Amino acid sequence: MVELWTTDVRRGDDALDDLATEWNDLFDRCAAASPFQAYAWVHSWWRSYGVPGRLRVFLVRHRGRLVGAAAFQLRWRAGCPVLTPLGGSITDFTDVLLDDETAAAAAPILATAMVGDRGWQAIDLPESRTGTALVAAWPGPHHETAGSLCLELPSSEMEDLVRGLPSHSRKTVRRRLNQLKKAAPEVREVAAGEAPQAVESLLRLHRRQWHGRGGNPEHFAPAFAEHLTRAVTAMISRGEAALVEYRFDGELLASSLILIGRDLVGGYLFGVDPALRGRVDVTTMLLADALPLAHRLGRPTMSMLRGAEGHKSTWRPAEAPNRRVLLVRPGSLRGGGYARGVLALRRATELAKEKAPWVKAVRDRLRWRR
Incomplete structure (x- = not known):
C-alpha cells in the first residue's frame, strides 16, 4: 500500500x-x-x-x-x-x-x-x-x-508595446525599428543539437562586447561555459530556453539566450560584436524577438531579469x-x-x-x- x-x-x-x-x-x-x-x-x-x-x-x-x-x-x-x-x-x-x-x-x-x-x-x-x-x-x-531589482513587461506583440509608449519614446523606437528592418538581419532559433557550438559563439560575442569595459567576470570563467553548454542544450529540448542568433550579410554578429519559465520569459545573456552597435539599436533588436516569444508561448511576463540599467527605462517596465x-x-x-x-x-x-x-x-x- x-x-x-x-x-x-x-x-x-x-x-x-x-x-x-x-x-x-x-x-x-x-x-x-x-x-x-x-x-x-x-x-x-x-x-x-x-x-x-x-x-x-x-x-x-x-x-x-x-x-x-x-x-x-x-x-x-x-x-x-x-x-x-x-x-x-x-x-x-x-x-x-x-x-x-x-x-x-x-x-x-x-x-x-x-x-x-x-x-x-x-x-x-x-x-x-x-x-x-x-x-x-x-x-x-x-x-x-x-x-x-528586476524589471518586467507584460507580454505582447512589439507593436502593442510601442503603441503604449509616450510620444517622444514612441518616435525613437519606431525609428530604431525601421533602422533594424533596413539592416535585414537573418534571425533564427538554434536547435538543441546545435546548442554546444551556439553557446560557444554566444560567449565569444559576449567577451567581445565587454572587452576593455569590465563585465561580470563569472561569465568569462570555464565553469560557466561548461554549465551553460550542458544546461542550455537540455533546456532547449524541453522548451525551457531559446537561443536566438542574428546574422548580418551572412556574418554572426549577435546572439541572445532567453530562458523560459512557467509564467515568464527572461532575457538572460547576450553577446554582440561591437561593430554592430553603429548599425542597429541592440536592445530594440533583442526585445523585438523576446517579447513576442513570451506572447506566443502564453507567458504573461517578459522579464529583463536583475538590474535596472538605463537602457531598459525606455520601455517603461514595471519594477519587480x-x-x-x-x-x-x-x-x-x-x-x-x-x-x-x-x-x-x-x-x-x-x-x-x-x-x-x-x-x-x-x-x-x-x-x-x-
Whole structure:
C-alpha cells in the first residue's frame, strides 16, 4: 500500500542524478516555477560548481508522486553552516518547487524534513520572487530583506508595446525599428543539437562586447561555459530556453539566450560584436524577438531579469523587486546571529549608497581587478 505522504532526504553527490523525470514533471505542475528551478539548470550547476559532500536534496511525495523538491549546497558563512540554493550568483531567482494542487499541505512537510536534517543552522534564499511558500510553513524564525531589482513587461506583440509608449519614446523606437528592418538581419532559433557550438559563439560575442569595459567576470570563467553548454542544450529540448542568433550579410554578429519559465520569459545573456552597435539599436533588436516569444508561448511576463540599467527605462517596465529570505533553524543561536548579520549588512549597504555613492564604484572596480 502506498503511503499518503513520504519524505526523502539525500546527501550523496549523486542525489540529483536519477530525478530528471520526476523533477521535470513537478516543474510542469508549478505555475510559478522559474527557469532557474528547471532540472537541467540545477543539475548542471551542481556538476560545474558543486563542492563534494555539500549537496542536500529534500523531496516530498504524495501517494508516490513528487510534489515538493528543494536542492541546496551547505556553505560556511561567518562561522555558521548555511544552506544556499543551487545556482549561486548566476541565478536570478531562487525558490523551492511545490505542486500547485498540494502546495499548502506539502510546504509544512517539506519544512519539517529540512529541519530534521542536521548540520546546518540557517537557510538563505537570496533572490526569492514571491517570498517563497516555505515562509508560512516555517516552524522557526524567518526574516526578509531586499534582494535584487528586476524589471518586467507584460507580454505582447512589439507593436502593442510601442503603441503604449509616450510620444517622444514612441518616435525613437519606431525609428530604431525601421533602422533594424533596413539592416535585414537573418534571425533564427538554434536547435538543441546545435546548442554546444551556439553557446560557444554566444560567449565569444559576449567577451567581445565587454572587452576593455569590465563585465561580470563569472561569465568569462570555464565553469560557466561548461554549465551553460550542458544546461542550455537540455533546456532547449524541453522548451525551457531559446537561443536566438542574428546574422548580418551572412556574418554572426549577435546572439541572445532567453530562458523560459512557467509564467515568464527572461532575457538572460547576450553577446554582440561591437561593430554592430553603429548599425542597429541592440536592445530594440533583442526585445523585438523576446517579447513576442513570451506572447506566443502564453507567458504573461517578459522579464529583463536583475538590474535596472538605463537602457531598459525606455520601455517603461514595471519594477519587480526580489526578496532575500532567511529561515532560521528553531532554537538556533548561530542561525539567528547569521540572519541578524545579513540584515545589518544590508542596512549598512543601503546607508552607504545614500551617503557615499562612490563606495559602490570602488567596490565594483576592486571586484573586477580581483
